[in-house]
Amino acid sequence: MKHSIDELLGIVYRYYPRGVGLTKDGGIDVQLCKNTEEHARLVATRIQASKDERWHSMLRRIAERFPGMLMNHSLHLPTGGWDGCYSFTIDLPRSTGEPIWFHVSFLAPYYIVHSLRTVEIVKQTKDLFAVEFRDVRFLVHRSPFDPGFVSRPDDSLRSAAIGKSYASFELLPEQQPCAEWISRDIETTFGCERMPPEIGTVLVPDVTAGLGLPGEIRLYDCLFSDQHTWVKPSPREMPAPGVNIEASNMTDSLVAVLTVLAATYRIAWTLMPEVQSGSSYWVVTTDGVLHKEEVTKALAKIRLLLESPKTPRGIAAKRELEAAARELEALIASWDGEGEPPAAMVAWASRFLATWPVDSGADRP
Incomplete structure (x- = not known):
């Protein structure tokens, strides 16, 4: 290796800001990362590499x-979009x-070669289920086996096999x-050497790459691509499926x-341009x-939207x-506010939904 781990981390920190992008709820604010000197340097390097x-x-x-076997996966580089490397695949017939x-x-003088493998892990399903109802997708944070919410629980859903692909550096004999x-x-072309997995899978502290959180990002993610899983997943790491x-x-x-x-969210969504344009996908989360x-807050938002409707259907x-x-x-x-919604409220909602059909396009979340 031409560089020590510390030297490789130094290269990473030239292109990925440290301690930037984490939100209070543990998510990632991608825009904050993009508004940094390091990211600007990375984008410029991508464009130059192209x-x-x-x-x-x-x-x-x-x-x-x-x-007929080569596929170029770096056509995006002229836009400065993503990755720290040139990527291509060979599909042997x-x-x-x-x-x-x-x-x-193109950030450090190294390359890697791998093929994808898939591992199947059986996990117990979590206390969450999704259901399509009245042209709305609901995520219900309850057990799908709770008789208070699901009348005919399906025991076959208590566990599920999850397939997860990961990078394997052990090629088949015919691929070698x-x-x-x-x-x-x-x-010969770039004067670089292969980076072994024991180096490339080292975790990089304090940075994000793509949607990866600090503590999850590896050298491979930063110096090459964050589009792959670089270590074979373990059952403990796999999230429980809904x-x-x-x-x-x-x-x-x-x-x-x-x-x-x-009915409540149908009124609100009819008045929201971001929903009507089809530029985003909306679901309702409930327990x-x-x-x-919750309904009172939604009504307050509806009132504001009704003051000056911004959507064609809302105006009409x-x-x-x-x-x-x-x-x-x-x-x-x-x-x-106690117990189930009153029958009169349910009847109102049913009448509204029956007389307010979903448009074939934009009105659907």
């Missing part, structure tokens, strides 16, 4: 040597394995001659709650119980939406 004739000449040689991946870093030929060309249930399997009480929520405070149907909002406000005001 113009390197050595890369284009090497691709032509490999394409001639392996006709007589190989029983996945295509061979080649990554050549191709990998060796291309590796020699890479080394399940989908049929609307016909919901209990009457859950049907009542979701009916009111569907399966109707909360007076302003009076109808105002009337619907007033009815719901009256029903919520007269409800003590």
Whole structure:
């Protein structure tokens, strides 16, 4: 190796800001990362790398040597989009394995060769289920086996096999001659050497890459690409899966709650340009119980949106939406917030949904 771990980390920190991008809720603010000197340097390096004739000449040689087998995965580089490397695959016609991946870093003088493998891990399902109801997708934070919410639990859903792909650096025998030929060309063209997994999988503290959180990011993610999983996943690392249930399997009480929520959010979404444009996908998250405070907050937002509607449908149907909002406000005001939603509220929601069909396009979340 031409560099020590500390020297490689020093290279990473030139292109990835340390301690930037984490939000209070543990997520990642990608824009904060992009607004840094380090990211600007990374983007400029990507664009410059896209113009390197050595890369284009090497691709032509490999394409001639392996006709019809090469796929260039770096066409995005002129935009400065992502990755710290050139990437391409070779799909050998007589190989029983996945295509061979080649990554050549333009941030450090190293390259890697791998192929993807898939591992299946059986996990117990978590206390969460999804259901499509009244043209709305709901995520219900309850066990799909709770008889209070699911009338006919399906025991076959208690566990699920999750398939996860990861990078394997052990190639099949029929892949090795191709990998060796291309590796020699890479080394001759760029004067680089292969980075072994024991180095590339070292964790990098204090930085994010893509959607990876600090403590999850590896040298491979930063110097090459964050599009792969570089270590074989263990059962402990895999998240428990949720399940989908049929609307016909919901209990009457859950049907009542979701009916009111569907009507409430249908009014709000009709008035929201980001939903109507189809630029985002919206779901409703619930614990399966109707909360007076939640509906009251939604109504307050609806009132603001109704003051000056911004969507064509909202403008055209302003009076109808105002009337619907007033009815719901009256029903919520007269409800003590305990137990299931009143029958009158469910009846109102059912009538509204029946007379307010979903558009074939933009109105669907």
